[in-house]
Amino acid sequence: MDDAIFTAGARTTRRPSREEAEAAVRTLIAYAGEDPEREGLRDTPKRVVKAYAELFSGYSQTDEEVLDRIFTEVAGYEELILVRDIPFYSHCEHHMVPFIGKAHIAYYPTTGVVGLSKLARIVEMYARRLQTQETMTAQVSNAIEKVLKPRGTAVLIEAEHLCMAMRGVQKPGASTVTARFTGCFKTDPTEQARFMMMLRGEGK
Numbered sequence: 001m002d003d004a005i006f007t008a009g010a011r012t013t014r015r016p017s018r019e020e021a022e023a024a025v026r027t028l029i030a031y032a033g034e035d036p037e038r039e040g041l042r043d044t045p046k047r048v049v050k051a052y053a054e055l056f057s058g059y060s061q062t063d064e065e066v067l068d069r070i071f072t073e074v075a076g077y078e079e080l081i082l083v084r085d086i087p088f089y090s091h092c093e094h095h096m097v098p099f100i101g102k103a104h105i106a107y108y109p110t111t112g113v114v115g116l117s118k119l120a121r122i123v124e125m126y127a128r129r130l131q132t133q134e135t136m137t138a139q140v141s142n143a144i145e146k147v148l149k150p151r152g153t154a155v156l157i158e159a160e161h162l163c164m165a166m167r168g169v170q171k172p173g174a175s176t177v178t179a180r181f182t183g184c185f186k187t188d189p190t191e192q193a194r195f196m197m198m199l200r201g202e203g204k
């Protein structure tokens with residue numbers, strides 16, 4: 001696993017070994033002005049690399065693996081399905097600092113539905129990568145489109161970017177909203193309005 005080769009875009013890169021990753025963390029600790037050998041920090045590189053396995057676990061899965069089971073026995077249900085307030089933690093790809101928020105996903109099924117938890121799992125998979133909020137929004141939407149071929153998909157993500165809160169422009173509390181509408185949500189303004197109303201808990 002440590003020596004695995006991975007391909008990103010057109011480039012193929014050797015995955016650094018665990019030892020190399022730990023050495024990089026030690027370098028960053030020293031760069032921050034600390035002594036990486038002091039007791040409290042001695043095991044930190046190991047802990048950070050272990051935490052990375054969890055925080056960036058989204059690279060080892062695919063859309064098809066996550067959305068692998070489609071249920072067709074839903075008595076002809078073709079109405080809107082909305083899962084809202086799916087919490088997530090991601091990392092912005094510019095600063096590698098967390099952005100934290102909630103995703104809301106709706107779709108109109110055609111041939112079947114997925115388990116509700118799978119919508120949260122697809123959010124997890126893309127959140128646990130280096131991201132921009134826009135990319136993540138599009139990726140979640142594309143995954144649902146590809147696997148479920150729904151009549152329409154609506155994905156709305158709201159998040160606070162800590163790179164804007166704890167550094168740089170320092171605006172804690174500013175929230176970013178991104179949305180992608182496809183199918184009937186894109187072509188029919190009343191569907192979009194219905195989605196927004198249901199998000200606020202007003203719709204039916």
Ligand SMILES: Nc1nc2c(ncn2[C@@H]2O[C@H](COP(=O)(O)OP(=O)(O)OP(=O)(O)O)[C@@H](O)[C@H]2O)c(=O)[nH]1
Nearest residue numbers: 092093094095131132133134161163164167168169
């Ligand atoms: N569009 C978009 N921008 C993001 C996201 N996460 C972080 N950013 C922005 O990425 C930008 C990177 O800007 P740069 O000028 O290259 O970097 P910087 O000097 O660190 O910028 P400041 O954050 O303004 O200090 C910043 O404006 C961030 O707010 C995201 O998910 N989407």
Ligand SMILES: [Zn+2]
Nearest residue numbers: 092094095163
């Ligand atoms: Zn950032």
